[in-house]
Amino acid sequence: MVVNPQYLDKENLAQIQSLFKQNKELPSIHLHSFFELNFYGKILEEISSLSFKKEKDPLTHSYSAANIPRLLSSFFSSSEFKDFLFSVGGKRLSVIGGRLFSFSWKEYTVLHDTNVDKPGYDLIIDCTDDWDDSFGGSLIYVPGTGEYTSIPYRGNSLTIVQRKKGVQKFIKYVNTHAGKKKRIFFLGNLK
Amino acid sequence: MNDSLSSWIPSSYLKETSLVALKKSFQNNTPFPHLNLQNFFREEKIKKIGEALHQETFFPKNSDLFQFHQTNDFKGSRNKVIIGLRTFLCSPEFVDFMQKITGLTLRSTIIDLHATLYRDTDYLLCHDDQLEGRKIAFMIYLSMLTKKDGGSLQLLSSKNKKPDSVVKEIYPCYNSFVFFKVSPTSFHAVDEVIGNIPRLAMGGWLHGR
Structure with a gap:
């Protein structure tokens, strides 16, 4: 078992499902301390051995990306995770694609006409342990109308966001106060 | 020499020979036509403009693309100094001066003008x-x-009509007037300001006929 047992408890799962649906415009759930510490430590270890590749188009994005860590890939195909997703989303969902992203000073994404998300579910596994809001780097969801929603950063957290029609997202520019720190997270889609 | 122009701009910029040289520089500058004119306004004018801006309200602007403070368009300003500057910048005399340098056909009386404030x-x-x-x-x-403060205006080269890399950085210099030709490839950015020196500027656009 690699998931924090409190997220496998039936009563808790029922509560998580109801919380997920509470925000009608942007159904989402953000779970802290998601993995058992030992497993999370191993994920971080694997991440530190991965090679990230810089990708940049000044008009739309600047970041580094790496393929999904092997440990996360196996976890996504486990029955433990599939059952968890079923309990939260109320239907069978699988991880389809996704990559590990790293944002450091001067990196960002912007909303752009050429890069429009179709409705669906995002899965975010945050691996950023040493970060502060003042550094920028927030993952921000923008509904067609209404307020921006910033996803709280926290290492070892799992976030699921249901993007309805017109909902887009961007990563706020990382400023000089980040120094050499990096904002690292897995971002994938569920279907 | 035109009275209206010479009351705002030093005469050294208004000679015919200066205009010819400025036109050449504007067109030859890369990655796209631009100019950076130092000590552009007469000292007493720029001093009053600086003082007037301190009376204006700057509103926070924050999105995926930017973060800074900006005034409303000065079309509705009640400040006499700012109205005076705005009237000058879209006067037939100044627009003609800009046409001579840029070779573009510009409209007088229409202008966008605001001020921006970038902090750390x-x-x-x-x-x-x-x-x-x-x-x-x-x-x-x-x-x-200066370089350690960030805040430069960055001009980017383009490849296949897409921005490529920063090839020129213009650091804000008090009383400099910088302008460039707007085109599908006039890619530019303002580098992050680092530290406690606020970056105060007025900005806007001249329109074409």
Whole structure:
């Protein structure tokens, strides 16, 4: 078992499902301390051995990306995770694609006409342990109308966001106060 | 020499020979036509403009593309100094001066004019400024920043009509007037300001006929 047992408890799962649906415009759930510490430590270890590749188009994005860590890939195909997703989303969902992203000073994404998300579910596994809001780097969801929603950063957290029609997202520019720190997270889609 | 022009701009910029040289520089500058004119306004004028801006309200602007403070368009300003500057910048005399340098056909009486204030960590990411009618983008700097302070106006080269890399950085210099030709490839950005020197500037666009 690699998931924090409190997220496998039936009563808790029922509560998580109801919380997920509470925000009608942007159904989402953000779970802290998601993995058992030992497993999370191993994920971080694997991440530190991965090679990230810089990708940049000044008009739309600047970041580094790496393929999904092997440990996360196996976890996504486990029955433990599939059952968890079923309990939260109320239907069978699988991880389809996704990559590990790293944002450091001067990196960002912007909303752009050429890069429009179709409705669906995002899965975010945050691996950023040493970060502060003042550094920028927030993952921000923008509904067609209404307020921006910033996803709280926290290492070892799992976030699921249901993007309805017109909902887009961007990563706020990382400023000089980040120094050499990096904002690292897995971002994938569920279907 | 035109009285209206010479009351705002030093006579050294207004000689026919200066205009010919400026036109040549504007067209030859890379990655796209631009000019950076130092000590552009007469000292007493720029001093009053700086003082007037301190009376204006700057509103926070924050999005995926930028973070800074900006005034409303000065079309509705009640400040006499700012109204005076705005009237001058879209006067037939000044527009004619700009036409001679840029070779573009510009409209007098129509202008966009506002002021921006960038503080620590504020920035503006790469974009092209294209919007119907805009021919010339201009900035009047009221601060002095150097490399360690960030805040440069970055001009990017382009490849296949897409921005490629920063090839020129213009650091704000008090009383400099910087302008460039707006085109589908006039890609530019404002580098993040680092530290406690506020970057105060006026900016806007001249329109075409």
